[in-house]
Amino acid sequence: MEPEVLFHIGPLPITETVFFTWIVMAVLTVLSIVFTRNLKRVPTGAQHLVELAVDGIESMVQADLGKRGRGYTPFIMTIALFILTSNLLSIVPHAFPPTQDLNTTGALAVLVLLVAHGSEIRVKGIGAYIKSYFQPFWWMFPLNIVGEFAKVLSHAFRLYGNIIGGTIIVGILYMFAPYVLPVPLMGWFGVFMGVIQTAVFTLLAIAYIQVRLE
Amino acid sequence: MLEAAIVIAAVAVGSGLAMIAGLGPGIGQGFVAGKAVEAIGRQPEAENTVRTTMILGQAIAESTGIYSLAVALLMIFSFAFPMFEKLMELLG
Numbered sequence: 001m002e003p004e005v006l007f008h009i010g011p012l013p014i015t016e017t018v019f020f021t022w023i024v025m026a027v028l029t030v031l032s033i034v035f036t037r038n039l040k041r042v043p044t045g046a047q048h049l050v051e052l053a054v055d056g057i058e059s060m061v062q063a064d065l066g067k068r069g070r071g072y073t074p075f076i077m078t079i080a081l082f083i084l085t086s087n088l089l090s091i092v093p094h095a096f097p098p099t100q101d102l103n104t105t106g107a108l109a110v111l112v113l114l115v116a117h118g119s120e121i122r123v124k125g126i127g128a129y130i131k132s133y134f135q136p137f138w139w140m141f142p143l144n145i146v147g148e149f150a151k152v153l154s155h156a157f158r159l160y161g162n163i164i165g166g167t168i169i170v171g172i173l174y175m176f177a178p179y180v181l182p183v184p185l186m187g188w189f190g191v192f193m194g195v196i197q198t199a200v201f202t203l204l205a206i207a208y209i210q211v212r213l214e
Numbered sequence: 215m216l217e218a219a220i221v222i223a224a225v226a227v228g229s230g231l232a233m234i235a236g237l238g239p240g241i242g243q244g245f246v247a248g249k250a251v252e253a254i255g256r257q258p259e260a261e262n263t264v265r266t267t268m269i270l271g272q273a274i275a276e277s278t279g280i281y282s283l284a285v286a287l288l289m290i291f292s293f294a295f296p297m298f299e300k301l302m303e304l305l306g
Contacts, residue, residue: 158276165283196269
């Protein structure tokens with residue numbers, strides 16, 4: 001359940017999480033290069049797939065963020081692809097999906113928070129940003145601060161809890177019936193819940209950015 | 215030895231009690247799905263929008279259940295497991 005330390009580089013321990021994050025990064029980099037090598041004006045073959053994915057994410061982002069959503073598409077798409085690849089890694093035996101570590105999901109949630117607050121400061125200015133913490137009354141300030149922290153915590157814990165919950169249930173079944181029975185359950189928790197949780201994390205990231213921009 | 219046994223028993227009961235929180239999300243998610251079916255029945259052309267909103271709402275309703283799962287796991291892995299290993303050492 002806990003990520004094990006595989007080896008050390010100097011004083012830095014390299015855990016399973018870091019190692020499999022590298023693998024996810026390598027897979028995504030290679031796929032990106034292969035899929036975008038010779039793009040044509042009239043798409044053929046694999047280019048259909050890529051255009052479908054980009055169009056889907058772009059329409060999702062623009063539905064919530066309007067015209068300025070175009071600039072956020074690469075960020076949202078990167079998060080979605082990273083989480084999807086990590087979640088699908090849980091159906092590979094002996095692999096450790098990086099999203100099964102609270103550090104990964106926490107880092108992603110903090111990243112979304114920074115982007116949301118950064119873009120609010122850029123769009124509205126620092127004065128309006130500070131003022132928004134004293135809305136609707138000045139004594140609501142502590143509640144607003146706690147609300148922001150709660151968002152990050154729930155964002156991180158939702159993804160982590162879902163992935164580790166699936167892993168534990170599959171693991172318990174694996175102890176009783178090691179060969180055939182866990183496969184459909186792995187499909188349910190790894191593929192279906194993995195895709196749903198990716199969509200949920202992405203949609204919530206867009207929603208959190210939208211809330212700060214309004 | 216008795217202390218370790220008491221800690222393990224208390225953690226087992228406590229994790230079970232924490233997972234009672236699973237009731238809430240179950241009821242909430244069922245309610246959301248029912249309302250979504252009503253909405254699609256009334257306006258079949260809005261099916262895609264309703265489905266997206268439903269899944270997002272259900273995932274947010276699920277958070278409380280996930281928190282209770284995190285609390286239960288935290289108790290088991292950080293309190294019960296070390297005690298269990300200690301107990302096994304004492305028993306030889």
